[in-house]
Amino acid sequence: MSRRPRLWLLAVGSASLAALLAAACLDLPGFGGRSHPYGTRAVRASLARHTANTIASVNFDQRAYDTLGEMSILFAAVLGCVVLLRQARDEHRERPRPAQVARPVRRYALLVVPVALVCGLYIVAHGQLSPGGGFQGGVVAATALHLLYLGADYRALERVRPLGAFEATDALSVCAYLVLGLAGVLAGTAFLANTLLPYGTFNTLSSGGFVPLLNAAVGMEVASAVVVLLANFLDQAVEIVEEEAG
Numbered sequence: 250m251s252r253r254p255r256l257w258l259l260a261v262g263s264a265s266l267a268a269l270l271a272a273a274c275l276d277l278p279g280f281g282g283r284s285h286p287y288g289t290r291a292v293r294a295s296l297a298r299h300t301a302n303t304i305a306s307v308n309f310d311q312r313a314y315d316t317l318g319e320m321s322i323l324f325a326a327v328l329g330c331v332v333l334l335r336q337a338r339d340e341h342r343e344r345p346r347p348a349q350v351a352r353p354v355r356r357y358a359l360l361v362v363p364v365a366l367v368c369g370l371y372i373v374a375h376g377q378l379s380p381g382g383g384f385q386g387g388v389v390a391a392t393a394l395h396l397l398y399l400g401a402d403y404r405a406l407e408r409v410r411p412l413g414a415f416e417a418t419d420a421l422s423v424c425a426y427l428v429l430g431l432a433g434v435l436a437g438t439a440f441l442a443n444t445l446l447p448y449g450t451f452n453t454l455s456s457g458g459f460v461p462l463l464n465a466a467v468g469m470e471v472a473s474a475v476v477v478l479l480a481n482f483l484d485q486a487v488e489i490v491e492e493e494a495g
Contacts, residue, residue: 302380310457324423365396369387374461383468392475416477421469422469426463443457443459
């Protein structure tokens with residue numbers, strides 16, 4: 250396609266999007282008013298299903314399809330990076346040299362690793378009760394492991410980061426989300442319907458029905474995806490070296 254047809258296609262698409270956004274903005278409730286129909290319904294549904302964190306109720310119950318799409322996008326992005334950054338034929342691996350890290354930095358990193366890891370898992374486990382959840386906690390947990398790279402060296406990180414296990418966990422977590430969604434279909438309700446498990450006692454870890462399980466699946470997927478993604482970038486920066494010409 251030449252330049253002019255591409256510009257015309259861009260102009261038509263942009264004009265259509267602008268028209269839709271303008272129509273949507275004209276139908277919005279007034280700013281600063283007391284009428285918030287979507288927020289009122291979301292809070293009501295969250296309380297009815299014993300999910301203390303309304304945002305978690307929206308993400309993993311009322312609009313769980315959106316979360317499935319976001320998780321699938323992350324999975325596809327990591328898969329694309331793995332394919333693009335794989336070792337090429339004209340490259341080879343070299344063992345990285347041991348890093349020289351100042352003792353205060355090393356001690357601080359080793360002390361913070363378990364604390365940061367526990368914080369990440371706590372955020373995932375309490376996502377249906379307080380701000381946080383699988384996406385936030387997964388990033389924190391994955392980042393905690395990489396403190397070993399800053400406080401020790403790359404070999405120390407590789408010892409606690411079996412890449413094959415994290416790649417398998419990434420795929421299994423996406424499958425777990427889909428299986429939980431299909432459980433509702435097999436029970437005679439809708440896909441990802443939060444009606445198969447009891448809602449439990451409000452403001453406890455066992456409350457919210459499917460919400461804690463879906464949240465845990467997202468947390469494992471995000472943590473594994475971030476570890477795999479950073480592993481491929483670090484391999485390119487530390488281990489993989491181009492073959493010398495001749």
